[in-house]
Amino acid sequence: MLTIETQEENGHTILRLTGEVDASNSVILDEAITKVVADGSSSILVDGAGLEYISSAGLGVFMSYLEDFQEKEIDLKIYSLSERVYEVFKILGLDQLMHIYPNKKTALES
Amino acid sequence: MKHQMKISCQTAALSELRVFLKKTLGELRLSDVDQLQLILAVEEVCANLIIHSHKCNALDYIQLDIKQNPGKLIFEITDEGKAFNMLDYEVPDLNKVKGDKRKGGLGIILVKKIMDEIEFDSTRGTNTCRLIKWFQS
Numbered sequence: 001m002l003t004i005e006t007q008e009e010n011g012h013t014i015l016r017l018t019g020e021v022d023a024s025n026s027v028i029l030d031e032a033i034t035k036v037v038a039d040g041s042s043s044i045l046v047d048g049a050g051l052e053y054i055s056s057a058g059l060g061v062f063m064s065y066l067e068d069f070q071e072k073e074i075d076l077k078i079y080s081l082s083e084r085v086y087e088v089f090k091i092l093g094l095d096q097l098m099h100i101y102p103n104k105k106t107a108l109e110s
Numbered sequence: 111m112k113h114q115m116k117i118s119c120q121t122a123a124l125s126e127l128r129v130f131l132k133k134t135l136g137e138l139r140l141s142d143v144d145q146l147q148l149i150l151a152v153e154e155v156c157a158n159l160i161i162h163s164h165k166c167n168a169l170d171y172i173q174l175d176i177k178q179n180p181g182k183l184i185f186e187i188t189d190e191g192k193a194f195n196m197l198d199y200e201v202p203d204l205n206k207v208k209g210d211k212r213k214g215g216l217g218i219i220l221v222k223k224i225m226d227e228i229e230f231d232s233t234r235g236t237n238t239c240r241l242i243k244w245f246q247s
Contacts, residue, residue, distance in 0.1 A: 001125070020128070023157045024121035026213075053128065053146065056154055056220055060213035067211050084146045091147070091223050092216060093204055 001025075004032045012108075013041040018050035021058030030061045037065075042074050045107055049080035054088060066097060075099070079107040111137065111178035116171050117156055119164035119191075124153055127174070134176055138183075140245075148243060151224040152185050154217035155196070155239055163191030163237075182226075185241040193232040196221065196239070 002025045005016040013036045021029055036044055062076070069076050079101040081089070089095050101107035113134045117123050131149045140148070156172055164170040175186040201222060202215050222228065227242035 020125065022121070022124045022128075022153065023161060024124055030213075053149075055124075055150060055157065056217035057157070057213070060207075060216050063208055063216065064211050064213045066208050084143045087143050087147070088150060088220070092219060097204065097208060 002028055004028060006032065006036065012043040012045050013039075014045045014047055016047040016050065020053035021051070021061075022053070022055045023057040026055075026057035026061050029058055030064075033061065033065060037074065042072075044074065044076045045104070046076070046078040047080055047104065048078050048082075048085065051081065051085055054085055059089070059092060059094060062094070062098060077101060077107045077110070079104050111176070113176045115174045117160075117174060118168050119160045119170040119172060120166055120168040121157065121160060123160070124157060127153060127156060130174075131176075138178070138245075144245075147224045148183070148185075151221045151241060152187070154221050155187050155241065158194065158196075158217060159187070159189050159191060163189060163194055181244055181246070183243045183245065185243075187239045187241070189237050190235050191237070193237045195230045195232070197228060197230055 002017065002019040002021055007014045007016065015032055015036065033044065065076065077099045080103055081100065086100065089098070089100060101110065115127065115130045117127055128149055131152060135145050135148060152174065159172055160166060170191060173188040177184045196218050199218050201219050207215050221241065225241045226244045229240040231238050
């Protein structure tokens with residue numbers, strides 16, 4: 001089960017993920033990101049505090065946007081991941097390719 | 111310890127698989143991080159089979175057997191779909207995955223990084239993938 005709440009805040013779009021992302025629902029994450037980009041957002045903050053699990057299907061969604069976002073100068077930042085979920089990003093080396101922060105404050109300040 | 115689960119070949123079954131794995135692995139003294147990684151590796155193999163070998167046909171099934179031997183945990187995944195030997199699969203470079211803007215290809219990297227040994231054999235239409243994790247008992 002995955003729910004995504006979208007919120008606008010001072011020029012940033014916050015995607016608040018709650019639950020688990022796997023091959024059965026990663027399309028929801030994909031559609032949510034596509035929508036905020038289509039709506040013109042150039043700063044996307046992903047609040048991962050409620051993210052309990054993510055498989056390669058979800059990680060692949062983030063990966064598939066990185067190149068485009070770099071070209072279009074769209075910021076994508078993830079924050080507040082639990083240790084066990086952050087470790088999954090680290091196993092793949094995604095912590096080197098993506099902007100991941102301990103909390104919202106550090107994400108906004110960087 | 112010996113546990114079994116029969117998994118229907120639909121992605122909706124993955125959450126049920128995680129519940130089973132969490133309960134089974136909960137009997138062992140694993141850290142939260144280790145437990146999640148083992149669940150992830152097993153799910154990645156099953157998701158690959160469900161999607162690629164069985165084309166999400168809910169009437170097909172995968173069998174998962176978990177055994178604990180001294181010093182190691184063995185996850186044996188058996189199916190009768192199109193054989194896929196991940197040992198033959200060349201892991202793509204992450205920057206190439208990024209450059210290609212593709213969503214797939216990461217699951218097998220995760221399995222290979224998390225597990226200590228991977229075995230595969232295919233005999234008379236039955237494929238068996240064995241994922242082995244060593245640990246200190």
